[in-house]
Amino acid sequence: MTDFNSQRNRVVWFDIPVQNLDRASAFYRGVLAVDVEIVSMSETSFAVIAHDEGNGGCLIPDAGAIANAGVLVYLNADGRIRDALQRVEELGGRIVQPLHAIGEHGFRAVILDSEGNRLALHSSVDA
Secondary structure, eight states, X not given: OOHHHHHHOSEEEEEEEESOHHHHHXXXXXXXXXXXXXXXXXXXXXXXXXXXXXXXXXXXXXXXXXXXXXXXXXXXXXXXXXXHHHHHHHTTOEEEXXXXXXXXXXXXXXXXXXXXXXXXXXXXXXX
16 A cells, blocks of 8 residues: 555555456456456465555455455554544444454454444554
C-alpha cells in the first residue's frame, strides 16, 4: 500500500475469493490489462493485482466465500485500529477475526458492520 492510500483513501485493499487461482488470474490480467502475480506465502498461494499507482487487491482461493461472503473490502483505520475495533461492538457491529498481523502488510481485523456486511479494518501499525 502506498502512503497516499494510507493517508487519503477510505478503501485501501480488497480480497476477491476465487475457485481457481490460475483461471481467475488470467481473467483479471486480461480484463484489467495489468499484471497479476501469483505469490506463495507460508502454506497458501494468492494472486496480487498490480497496484503501483493506486488501491490494490488480491485473489484469494476460497470457493466457499464466493457465495457466502463475497469480496472483502479493507477500510482504512491506519494508526487507530485498536480504537476502531473498540467502537465496532459499541456501535452494533461484531468482530469476526480479532486484530492480527498480515506480514509486511500491517495488521487487520475482520468485522461485521451494524448491517451485517463483512469488512476488514486495516492499519500499517498495531495501534
